Amino acid sequence: MFSNILIWFVVIPLLMLAGLGLCRDVKQVRAVAVAGSTALIALSVKLLVDYLALRAAGDTAPMLFLGSWTWFAPLNINLAVGVDGISVAMILLSSIILFTGSFASWQVPQPKAFFLWLILLSTGVFGFFISIDLFTMFMFYEVALIPMYLLIGVWGTGRKEYSAMKLTLMLMGGSAFLMLGLIGIYYHSAPAGQPLTWNILEIVNNTIDPGWQRFLFPMTFVGFGVLGAMFPFHTWSPDGHACAPTAVSMLHAGVLMKLGGYGCFRVAIYLMPQAANELAWIFLILTGISVVYGAFSACVQTDLKYINAYSSVSHCGLVLFAILMLNTTAMTGAIMQMLSHGLMTALFFALIGMIYGRTHTRDITKMGGLMRIMPYLCVCYVIAGMASLGLPGLSGFVAEMTIFVGSFQHADMFHRVFTIVACCSIVITAVYILRVVGKLLFGPVYDKHHLELTDATWWERFSTVGLIVSVAAIGCFPNFFSNLIKFTFSPEIFKVLGM
């Protein structure tokens, strides 16, 4: 069992949990967090290298590193793992953000309990990305959700009790639909007389009855879509992100929201292509609204975290929007956007946390001229902003470009109109990013006390540089990432769509 590399992505966080349990002081906690997250990064790089090597050697199986261990034999529930390029990319993303997030929460109060919940959350995240069994996938998904309640409730700021409860209930509400959808998939996973299965790779070969697809597709898509901040189920996101502590915002916007997009793709669309084809228009409208509405909302906010949270709604809406275009180019763009948004939003939240830690306010009307006071942090902020509004050379440009090229491949009016509407979001993004940059960084100094503030410390520099390098890497070497992703778009998904 432990010879499979993937299982270690769950084992290491569990070992970290055990290690944290034994910690006596804050130094040991930091040591465990750094050691564990470094190990995870190393492991995910090794996974990437091994994966590419296998692909280069001509292995064309849809999933690699397969492993399956029986759990509940009568229900055919297995702990089944396997990855394709998308999962590898997501695992890499998660480990980078966990790593930088650990540094960003260097001075958090009650570090032991904080890291216990944070690592439990990441156990769920990694488990979700390696699973190909719907049951374990769902279990890890919920494991990743519930620590948010305490992380926000205990370590958050502002209206944290309200936000934590709202976020938890809405996400769990989504997973209620999801659970029904998954159980429904299970009971229609095989033709009559054959054993039912939870394994994605097996279900995809036995087509689910189209009538049931029409019922199960919305269930699963909405279920995951809530986490992907799909309109009108996005309202947890601004409040939740605004009140969460820095590392949690990073991990949540950076990785957890990707669980939604990944789930929509891997479960809803991968397993139920016919219904996806028929019903995509409904969700296209909703996600189109998310994209534009999120961007407009970001324009009128004055709290830095709210601005970024609404911008996340817009960008994650774009992920779902692109997935629903159901063609290779747009979907590749969607995955790129997940990576890009994950990294840059984590960077944003990290920077906001660092600025807030100094000025003790996140209100942009109460700050100004920070570029003179803390140039390092402000330059980073500008870079993150540029990535967000799609400057070539950074990740945002590559992702959004691919998405819009893919969406425009649809020749009909409906798709064209919505693509154009979604394209507008780029302009609106520029508005809110430049507004903040102008006011916050380059305006006159608002508060004399701010002049005494210091610039970034070593651990803060460390975490921001890591993220900026990753953002630039995607921007400069898009081919590498799109090859990693594209290869795994096995033709089975598109067989039904006649592509």
Next chain:
Amino acid sequence: MDYSQFLVMKQELAVLVVFLLVFLYDTFMPRGAGKALPAFTTVLLLLATAAGFCPDCLGSSCSAEAFAGMYATSPIISAIKNILNIGAVIVLIQSVSWAGSDDMRIRRGEFYELLLVTLFGMYLMISARHFLLFVIGLECASLPLAAMVAFDKSRYESNEAAVKYILTAVFSSAVFMMGLSFVYALGGSLYFSDLYLAMAGGGISLMLVLAIAFVIAGMGFKLSLVPFHLWTADVYQGAPTSVTSYLSVISKGSAAFAFLVIMAQVFGTCYAEVWEWMLYAIIIVTITVGNLFAMRQNNMKRFLAFSSISQAGYIMLGVIGFNTMSMAAMMYYILVYIFSNLAAFGVIGAIERATGKIDMSDYCGLSKTNPRLALCMMLAMFSLAGIPPFAGFFSKFFIFTGAINQGSVAIYVLVLIALINTIISLYYYLLVVKAMYINPDKPVVQPFKSTCSERLGLWITVAGILLLGLASCVYTWLLNTSFLSNFAAYLM
């Protein structure tokens, strides 16, 4: 008469033997030895439980009948009795501090004797295949409980609760027997097997519908299904905490299984025509009303009373699924529910004993003053709410999977309603977590040391919460046993 038939009732006899030993100990041992009675009873029942798991000893390895088919046993029946036994042992462990206290000195024996008698009654309910024996079991399980509820005789609430309990118990028995008289009129027999054939051949009549409605109502009181739940909150609040925990898990679990037996083995043929829809409506109302009222409670015992009402609704999903898988899931659910609920009651009992506080607002800041108790409570709440990786998640998932195995679209809708209700329940379970971990108010409960028995009880329940789900063998065992049992013939 062939007296060897009694040997079929091995588990009942074991409980009776324990009862007799406790009785003799209580009566003839010197005063000073009374302190050891709680431990004595617990160990004896633990031995009976352990022996029950061994098929060659007290458990049943195959189906058997006694007294011309009035009594039946099989591996699955033995399994549910073992589950109840485990729960009873945990309740006994948790009640050691309470029962060992000085004001209980002269009443200690009665508590254990009454508890064992009700356990015996529940066994009879589960094993009865004739309504006469069933009613004996039912009364045996209900009436002593009223005395147990009134155990804090100097407390006004305890007395009030006992009066409420005995009145509803008697009334529900009356309703139930009204149903039985209709059933007898329809089938001309009280044997389950005769009635099953009579129902199969008889067609649907108004009398049959009424009979089933009365039977469901009668059992509904026992299970505290809405609209027969009105006694629950007051009784749970008034009764001593150990008795409340016994009422909420053991009494409920046994009644649920007995209910399934009646519905399958007597009314199994009119499932789709008559009682599926009755139960459908009752489940929706039960889960929803239980949840909505639980949100408003501040007293922890009342809170858990309403939570247990909604949990009973989930348990009933195992009955309405009406297939072998859902039956196994129901038993598994009961087992997990026993552990989760007893963990919550363990914490409540410990805090009540040490400080006398039982309001949710008193739990503010508990994580700072008593972190371990707070952790146990949080795990219990998460498990009751169905959060992975705790056992409650698995039991919820399996009971939904089992119900959907029935296959109709209506069941999908029912499960969806139940799922949406889990979100409401999550809200109020999180309120407890919020009070303990997030609320900034000054802690009310000062740090205290819980007694050994309380800690032991919490260790056991927490271990159950953590392991019952992740270790797949428990559910697999129940499922395999269910498929082997002769129930499969009655279910779909």
